[in-house]
Amino acid sequence: MIMEQTEPKVPITPPEQWVDLYGDYLYGFAMSRLRNPDAAADCVQDTFLAGIKALDRFDGSRDIKFWLRGIMRNKIVDQIRKSIKENKVDIEAEDEAILESFWFKYSGIVTTNPDPWQFNPRKSYDNGEFWKVFETCIDQVKNPARQAFVLRVLEDQTTEEVCKVMDIKPNYLWVLLHRARSQLKTLLEQNWLNSDNK
């Protein structure tokens, strides 16, 4: 019996065509994470170069587009690491107080009484417009909370990895993620409740 399983399930697109086929796709992803056109373009370039080097390890189990997207995950982390090096994360006085507070040390909670949502976001999850607004809201979250959110939540890096990249302690990462979540909530309330598409 002839074994045909050695053939990759997905054909390999030659790298000369990558820019036309996946350039915009990868750039769009990078922009949504990095917000900076130059950094995003660098990210795409690094991804393609790493992709060529690793092409012999491509196993064809999924479309090369998603394989490149997987490589880009590391490149996005690299870009954020670079921008953190240039702009170190300082703990703000307000956050310092949280880290020192009894409640936080005892229970790991930042606030016992967060404001409730002004609307039920769940009802909008099927609406494509909501996610567009969601993305613009993420863009407006302030650094370093945004960077922490992108690395930990959107790019699914482990706590240890994010702490290493951002040079912070896990308890501060937890506070930063809280900042990102609460800013995102406020922004969503402002932008979604005022939008015509809801």
Next chain:
Amino acid sequence: MLHPMLTCKQVSNALSKEDYEKLSPLKRFFLKLHVKLCIFCGKFNRQVMESQDMCRCYHEHEEELNSQRPKLDEGKKDELKKLLVSQTED
């Protein structure tokens, strides 16, 4: 052995490490039970869980969003094409 009475700190720790949907069903159950009953951390940790739900859902919709995201500059594309060709010739 998982103790059914999780402390607030254990709940926060679990949520800071992992999306709660990825935890074992038993742990998920006790986590949900805790945030339902706890008057101290319940509201806070429940919002964390809701945020995790939202982000999971965002990931599911991301592919559709990509067509409306910014596009790569044409000049940069040409530059990249040349670079890729030069790399593959080696």
